[in-house]
Amino acid sequence: MTTPLLEIEDLHARVCDKEIIKGFNLTINEGEVHAIMGPNGAGKSTLSNVLTGKPGYEVTSGSVRYKGRDLLKLSVEERAREGIFLCMQYPVEIPGVPTSTFLKHAVNAVRKHQNLPELDTMEFIKLLREEGKKLGIGNEMIKRPLNVGFSGGEKKRLETLQMSILKPQLSILDEADSGLDIDALKVVAEGVNALRDGRRSLLVITHYQRLLNYIVPDFVHVFADGHIVRSGDKNLALELEEKGYAGFVKES
Amino acid sequence: MSALLQNISLIGDEIPWLGKLRQKGREAFAAAGIPGAKTEAWKYLKPRELDADDYVFSVSATPKSVDALPFDSYRLRFENGRFCPEGSNLPLQAEVVPLVETFMDKEGRAPFYAEQTDWIEKYPFAALNMACLNEGIFIRIPGGCRLDKPILLDCHICCGGENLFSALHNVVVLEGGAEAEFVEYYHYTGEVKSRYFNNIVNQIFIAENAVLHHIKVQDEAFKAAHIAFSPVCVGAGGRYESFCLQLGADIARNETKVMLNRAGAECEVNAAYKVDGWARADTTTDIEHLAPCTISRQLVKGVIGGQSKGIFQGKIHIAKDCIQTEGSQLHKALLLSDGAEVDVKPELEIFADDVKCSHGAAAGELDQEQLFYMRSRGIGQEEARQILIEAYLDEVISKVGNEQIRAWIKLLLHGE
Ligand SMILES: Nc1ncnc2c1ncn2[C@@H]1O[C@H](COP(=O)(O)OP(=O)(O)OP(=O)(O)O)[C@@H](O)[C@H]1O
Ligand SMILES: [Mg+2]
Numbered sequence A: 001m002t003t004p005l006l007e008i009e010d011l012h013a014r015v016c017d018k019e020i021i022k023g024f025n026l027t028i029n030e031g032e033v034h035a036i037m038g039p040n041g042a043g044k045s046t047l048s049n050v051l052t053g054k055p056g057y058e059v060t061s062g063s064v065r066y067k068g069r070d071l072l073k074l075s076v077e078e079r080a081r082e083g084i085f086l087c088m089q090y091p092v093e094i095p096g097v098p099t100s101t102f103l104k105h106a107v108n109a110v111r112k113h114q115n116l117p118e119l120d121t122m123e124f125i126k127l128l129r130e131e132g133k134k135l136g137i138g139n140e141m142i143k144r145p146l147n148v149g150f151s152g153g154e155k156k157r158l159e160t161l162q163m164s165i166l167k168p169q170l171s172i173l174d175e176a177d178s179g180l181d182i183d184a185l186k187v188v189a190e191g192v193n194a195l196r197d198g199r200r201s202l203l204v205i206t207h208y209q210r211l212l213n214y215i216v217p218d219f220v221h222v223f224a225d226g227h228i229v230r231s232g233d234k235n236l237a238l239e240l241e242e243k244g245y246a247g248f249v250k251e252s
Numbered sequence B: 001m002s003a004l005l006q007n008i009s010l011i012g013d014e015i016p017w018l019g020k021l022r023q024k025g026r027e028a029f030a031a032a033g034i035p036g037a038k039t040e041a042w043k044y045l046k047p048r049e050l051d052a053d054d055y056v057f058s059v060s061a062t063p064k065s066v067d068a069l070p071f072d073s074y075r076l077r078f079e080n081g082r083f084c085p086e087g088s089n090l091p092l093q094a095e096v097v098p099l100v101e102t103f104m105d106k107e108g109r110a111p112f113y114a115e116q117t118d119w120i121e122k123y124p125f126a127a128l129n130m131a132c133l134n135e136g137i138f139i140r141i142p143g144g145c146r147l148d149k150p151i152l153l154d155c156h157i158c159c160g161g162e163n164l165f166s167a168l169h170n171v172v173v174l175e176g177g178a179e180a181e182f183v184e185y186y187h188y189t190g191e192v193k194s195r196y197f198n199n200i201v202n203q204i205f206i207a208e209n210a211v212l213h214h215i216k217v218q219d220e221a222f223k224a225a226h227i228a229f230s231p232v233c234v235g236a237g238g239r240y241e242s243f244c245l246q247l248g249a250d251i252a253r254n255e256t257k258v259m260l261n262r263a264g265a266e267c268e269v270n271a272a273y274k275v276d277g278w279a280r281a282d283t284t285t286d287i288e289h290l291a292p293c294t295i296s297r298q299l300v301k302g303v304i305g306g307q308s309k310g311i312f313q314g315k316i317h318i319a320k321d322c323i324q325t326e327g328s329q330l331h332k333a334l335l336l337s338d339g340a341e342v343d344v345k346p347e348l349e350i351f352a353d354d355v356k357c358s359h360g361a362a363a364g365e366l367d368q369e370q371l372f373y374m375r376s377r378g379i380g381q382e383e384a385r386q387i388l389i390e391a392y393l394d395e396v397i398s399k400v401g402n403e404q405i406r407a408w409i410k411l412l413l414h415g416e
Helices: A044-052 A076-081 A099-113 A121-134 A139-143 A152-166 A182-193 A209-214 A235-243 B002-006 B016-032 B047-052 B124-131 B368-375 B381-397 B403-414
Strands: A006-015 A018-028 A033-037 A057-066 A084-087 A094-098 A170-174 A201-205 A219-224 A227-232 B074-079 B082-084 B095-098 B137-141 B151-159 B164-174 B179-190 B196-206 B211-219 B225-234 B239-248 B251-260 B266-275 B280-289 B295-304 B309-318 B325-335 B341-350 B355-364
Touching: A006 A044, A018 A044, A018 A057, A018 A227, A033 A235, A044 A057, A044 A076, A044 A084, A044 A170, A044 A201, A076 A084, A076 A099, A076 B368, A084 A152, A094 A099, A094 B368, A094 B381, A099 A121, A099 A139, A099 A152, A099 B368, A099 B381, A121 A139, A121 A152, A121 A182, A152 A182, A182 A209, A209 A235, A219 A235, A227 A235, B016 B124, B047 B225, B047 B251, B124 B164, B124 B196, B124 B225, B137 B179, B151 B164, B151 B196, B164 B179, B164 B211, B179 B196, B196 B211, B196 B239, B211 B225, B211 B251, B211 B403, B225 B239, B225 B266, B239 B251, B239 B280, B239 B403, B251 B266, B251 B295, B266 B280, B266 B309, B266 B381, B280 B295, B280 B325, B295 B309, B295 B341, B295 B381, B309 B325, B309 B355, B325 B341, B341 B355, B368 B381, B381 B403
Parallel strands: A033 A201, A033 A219, A084 A170, A170 A201, B074 B151, B137 B164, B151 B179, B164 B196, B179 B211, B196 B225, B211 B239, B225 B251, B239 B266, B251 B280, B266 B295, B280 B309, B295 B325, B309 B341, B325 B355
Antiparallel strands: A006 A018, A006 A057, A219 A227, B074 B082, B095 B137
């Protein structure tokens, strides 16, 4: 049997002395798409932050293995270079840093780690044009400071562009669909699906079944109060859409 | 410090006005002494410790080989505080001569700039500079002339065993409608821990409708002292635009006093500093709006690391009846370490109605969310910090109009 890509066992984590992740278990194999759905405040974003190593998130017990290695020992940038990508719910604005400059630094940092030659400006621009075109991201947007003044939909498209360029092994999409109109949703979903090659894996966090019509998951998990309360196939998402979380979440 | 002036022997002391001016400088410096914490204008920098050092003038100038800079210029070389004609090329369209050449007038008259030194009592280091008046450059851009290349004052110190003292006194005159770029570059090679002292005065006169772009880069050794004072007079419709980059020195002050003398005179005084170790970088400005319809703008941004210290003292004075005047001033600092310190003192003196005047100051740290975002894309912690620092300073560096000089400044700041 091959090693799973990601193996989370009995994970407990807290933010500001408050336990948010409580006994979380999940295994993701190469090529699989997992969806996580759950009520507001359940801890979904917290889980994605813990997986990317955001400072301030403290793991109190449990383990996370990525490609068989202890993920929690790696720094934020090492995780990213090893192929973990978080498509953020709220991408950060960075005034003064042109989007293209930022992307070039990111691409070359990852390439360097993979012992690939760094892209020069011409090669990079070519790559950016090709991938940008698919997502409707033009030259003008790429010259602007990173995310500054971008609309909600534009920010999400830029996150997707980064994913297409960096080609991560494991993409975590935290509400990639929020703030997208119907056409943009399709564009983003196409961008994400283009990464599905049978080896790359996805962890899709969403509130809406609609996204899962485009990015069809292999597994759906209901996440409440810091852990998974039920797992199933894509039909579970339809059931949730119909009945809401009431049947899954314990009365507290 | 006292030995410096005792042993000094300068040519031209027999010229009455010159001897008197140097004497006046000596007296003003002796009366004021080197200011310490109790002198309001110097309370943050506290340069008193310089008094304990003994300094000497360099005997002669042996120019080092000249490094190419990434922009074309008329280059005037100073080595250890001495002018080097060999390493210099001068423009033909303008009068550019060593300052000493302005000392000999047939009738024995003082050049006009010597009479415009009523500030001498208030500026002890400028008084010291005057006591040593000898080295420097006199630049006169004739009316209507637009110089095709910047004039570069390339001041290099070769640090050795002794504590070198260099007193440069430059006079820059732009006649009506003239336009020029004036670049000062202070740098060093040799022993990084040796003490030396660059003491500079730039007297700048901008006549009606003339424009001066003044760029200064101070990249001094770790233990160096660098104290500069630029009094600037701007005439009707004239414009003074300056940008100063301070990179290092133990004690550094770049002080600018702009007198907007006639209606329509404008100035833009910008600066950036990036300091580390135990460096102290002081930017002091004094903008005097002395006529109606004058405009001044200032933006100063600093990046402070290690145990270093950034200082900004900015004064805007709007005289009586100077209506429809605008003055704005903003200082921002980025503190990179717990030991970093910033001292800011804005001062507004407004004696006129119908004016727009604003000032602001902000100090902060690198944004953790921004750092995390970049790192989560694979960019290393240090690289991410550098990108943010670069972006931070870019706001003020982008105000440098000359693209080649802007690129040079970025190169000095951030490397290739
Ligand atoms: N930095 C923090 N300080 C204090 N509490 C926090 C912090 N970050 C998250 N929390 C709390 O942790 C809980 C889980 O938040 P999280 O953002 O992970 O929820 P979520 O499942 O992503 O919700 P949503 O569906 O609204 O995005 C919330 O109660 C939230 O207030
Ligand atoms: Mg969330």
